[in-house]
Amino acid sequence: MPKPLSEYNRKRDFEITAEPSGAAQTRARKASALSFVIQKHDARNLHYDFRLELDGVLKSWAVPKGPSLDPSQKRLAVHVEDHPLSYGTFEGSIPAGQYGAGDVIVWDRGVWQPHEDPHKAYRAGKLKFTLVGEKLSGDWALVRTRLKGSGDKEQWLLIKEKDQQARPATDYDIVQAEPNSVISNASVGKASAKAKPSKAHAPFPMQLAPQLATLMDRAPPGQWHYEIKFDGYRMLARVHEGEVRLFTRDGHDWSDRLPRQVKALQALKLKDSWLDGEMVSLDGDGLPDFQALQNAFDIGRSLDIVYYLFDAPFLNDVDQRQAPVEERRAALKAALSGSRSTLLRFSETFTAPERDIVESACALKLEGLVGKRAGSAYVSERSTDWIKLKCRLRQEFVIVGYTRPKGSRSGFGALLLAVNDEAGLVYAGRVGTGFDQAALKNLYATLKDLEQNTSPLLQPLKGSQAQDVHWVKPSLVGEVQFAEWTREGLVRQAAFIALRTDKPVTQIIHEQANRTQSNKPQPEGSQVNITHAERVIDAQSGTQKQQLAQFYTQISDWILPFLRHRPVSLLRAPEGVEGEQFFQKHSERLPIPHIKQLEPALDPGHARLMEIANVEALIGAVQMGTIELHTWGATTDKIETPDQFVLDLDPDPALPWKSMLEAAQLTLSVLDELGLEAFVKTSGGKGLHLIVPLARRDDWDTVKAFAKAIAQFMTQSLPERFTATSGPKNRVGKIFVDYLRNARGASTVAAYSVRARPGLPVSVPVSRDELKELRGAQQWTVANLQDRLQGLKSDPWAGYANRQRISKKMWDKLGAQPPQ
Structure with a gap:
């Protein structure tokens, strides 16, 4: 009997092709749903490779025309050799001269759920299953025919079953409507470059953002x-x-x-x-x-x-x-x-x-x-x-007004400048030099056409600053050179350079230079000495311990409101994310610099709990090897009455991200029906956290029981999607609605906390409007979170308030009773 993947390995020279080798099988996978992948392959002929995980390999079929959502269109599927599981993420170019030479992208991926014993159905040549993918969903069938293709390859048919996801081909052709990769958004075929013999490369993108x-x-x-x-x-x-x-x-x-x-x-x-x-x-x-x-x-x-x-x-x-x-x-x-x-x-x-x-x-x-x-x-x-x-400070500003000219000057006297912050346009000073006569004349004519009666600034100007000002619609961007920013946030010794037409008004913010980190013994504003500052704590990103401290310093205004007045548990990883990790809940034996020790009565029988109340304590935690920060669901002044509960949506890792977003929307709909406002954040891991703020009234047992009732309601309503039982075996192909974090002494990773995972992702609050645009739970990291924060027009958790109460009507809707 041939070894698994022997045919796959025989056809490929892994010294030349970048495809993953099947020489060594991966270890047995943890409990997880069976995966599927569809790869779009621009080889000699463009086709789609349909692959189903079974017995540790990907059973594979070449589908020339790709899948169709129309049950009347039975698509030919030629059975080909098994592929290794690692092939499921392969994208790139197979070099000329190699088997299957051409570009490959992952067109769709997710999990498949067989309707009966998949081994018997596969041998019998009649597989029926459900797909849960980014693009394909619903019920499908693979049926073996009696025909043989070239080389005696089995010919099967890929058929969409009649269900709610089925659509006539005349209404929607999914392979034409959604041609790109679900991983990289790349394409192959007519929309991209053909594979070249020189070296492996990604499909040529028709759009590219600059570094x-x-x-x-x-x-x-x-x-x-x-x-x-x-x-x-x-x-x-x-x-x-x-x-x-x-x-x-x-x-x-x-x-x-x-x-x-x-x-x-x-x-x-x-x-x-x-x-x-x-x-x-x-x-x-x-x-x-x-x-x-x-x-x-x-x-x-x-x-x-x-x-x-x-x-x-x-x-x-x-x-x-x-x-x-x-x-x-x-x-x-x-x-x-x-x-x-x-x-x-x-x-x-x-x-x-x-x-x-x-x-x-x-x-x-x-x-x-x-x-x-x-x-x-x-x-x-x-x-x-x-x-x-x-050499000299220089950046773009939004022009929000102008003053009258004085003396012999014509046109205008000075331009009023502004920058965007989270809430709106903020005054940034004025510039009255750098104009020649032609510029004064032309710019003044433009400003006259943009005049308006009201100020576009978030806060009105007062006193002499508001005198003789003509306000204009904030649609012009000007580049200005200046000596420095004052403490009040105004430019000093400014000179006008020119108008900019290549940058939108919404992107104009107060640019601040990052301080060089590796020569500094400690972060700006912190009194904590960082030892072993050059130690790399994450090999994937190359982030050093000093850089993590600097990151937390820079976002301290964002994270500290979620840390103050709450017991905190620290996830420490002294040797980095690849080393040993452990939680520290009390400050015994290893005190943290500047940490606040809470009253002993808050956790009877144990050492004092801890609180991070300021940036020094935050950086002190980093100095002691902390990466993650987890907080209780109650504040220290009312420790026995939680002020929030959390539903942690924890998916089977094999599920596509689309399933995660759908699960979040379904859970939010249930909370809406109960009359509870929820706030969403990425976990920085695999899923999403739904935070429900509460008035401080009910005890821990009541709040935990209520969160459990919601999880059980979701499971009973949609048992094929949700589970309320912990453990990997219980969430195969499902999403675990984790309510267990709502017990006394349990904690949840804080908003804006870094996670101790490769790449250092961050748990980030998002608005409900942003949900559909999320690309994953690790979308933001230490490397790119600042860009998001600087680009925010408003706080994604605006309106968060601890006023909601759990009512008897809510319990009744869930079909549950509060604990006695």
Whole structure:
């Protein structure tokens, strides 16, 4: 009898293909539902590989036309060799000359539930099952026919059963309507590049977001490559099937505005590529001139615009995003070497010490420098692997008004500036210099058309600040250079640079430089000394202990309201997320710097409980190896009457994220029916937490019993989706509604706490409107949470108040009784 996966291994050379090897079987999986995956495969012919987990492998069928939701369309499914379970997440390109050469994406995935013994049904050639996937759901059948295909391969039929998910093909063709990957949103086939023989790569994306740099206050230690920070417009160039298009950082197509640059790029004769750079106008000294750039756009004179290129995430059909920055830039420089156009230039790096580079850049009145960490990959988000160092503070502001001119000046006197914070526009000062006569005239005409009677600011100006002000609709963005921010949040010694049309008003915030961390013995504002600051606590992200302390310092205003006045349990991982982890609930034996010790009576028979009341205690916890922070559901002043309960929706890991979102919406609907307002946060693990605030009235037993009644109600109503019984075996293919965290002494991870998992995800509050857009429970991490917080227009938990009461009517609706 052949060994499992012997045919799969025989057909592949794993020295060449990036496909996972089936040489060694994975260990027995923990109790979990059976997984399924459908991979879209652009090989010799585009087809869909339908795979069902059974007996530790993926039973596989090639479906040429893909699945159909129409029961009348019986799709041919050719049985092929078994694949290893690890193949279920494979996306990439199988090189030419290898079996199945071509691009592969995960088109759908989830769990499958056989309607009878799957082994007997498989042998009999009639499998009936339910799919719970991101795209496919409902009942399906795989039926073996008597026909044989090439090589005596069995031919089966994939058939959609008649149920609520079935739809006529004339109404909806799912393979046409939803062509992309559920993992990466990539596509294959006509929408992407074909597989190339050079090396494995991801399918070519038709859209790409740029990597953005993090503003720093000074050059950090380490190996960095520094380039000029060009004073221009960021632009990405896409070359696809010979066509060149130019896109701004927000994805707007500016190709028609830059025809000469497009022509110059076409002359390079590149294969499918994405190039990254900056459009710049140069003054007589060869230095960037932003005002000249704007003038060139205004009069349509693209001949005066130079495209400085500094990166190539994709180049000549090769995905270079994971390659070191040095390799990407070397390949880009080689590709540009044959260009004769003066409109395309390569952005060179400097080899002098960074201090000398910064001083020279400032002496030349450049905007600053961009540093790129040696060996770093290209990521489509803001990253600390790219940093920007500015010679003088400079950023964009929303123009909210202007003052009358004085003396011989015409037009206006000064512009009133603002930035966005969580609640609205906040006044940031004014700028009255940097305008020539033409700018005064043109800008004044624009401002007159935007005038309005009311102030767009969140807080009205008072006294002399409000005198002689004309308010305007907040739709213009201006770039301003200034000496510093005052303590009141106003700019000092400001000079106007130019209007910006490439950045939306909603993205304009108070930019604050991150302080260089690795040279500092302790976080800003903290009196706690961080020992072993350079210790890496998470290998996946490379985060150091010092950086975690800095992160908690930066978000302290967000997390401390959820920690103050509550007993806290600390999940400590002194050796990092891969090492031993343990909870500390009391401050015995190992005191935490600045931790608050609570009254002994709060936990009779034990040592004192702890509370984190300030940033020093927060960083003290990190100093002692803490990563996670868990809090009780009651405050210390009324410890016996909880002020909230939590429903932790904990899914079978095999379930698709779509099932998690549906479960959250169903649970929220039940809470709505009970008349209880709930607030949602990601767990930072696998699921979601629903927090229900309460008035401090009922005791622990009553609140826990009520949460249990909700969990049991969900289970009784939808037993195929939910379970109220803990343990992996009881949640196979289901979501456990965990109510057990509501007992006295139990705790739940706090909002904005980091989780001790690879990548350091964070438990993050979200609004109910954001639910449908969530991509997963680990969407936000230590690396990207700041971007979310800075972009928030309002608190996602606005309106949270502990006033709700559990009523007899609620118990009755659940068919339960409170404990006696």
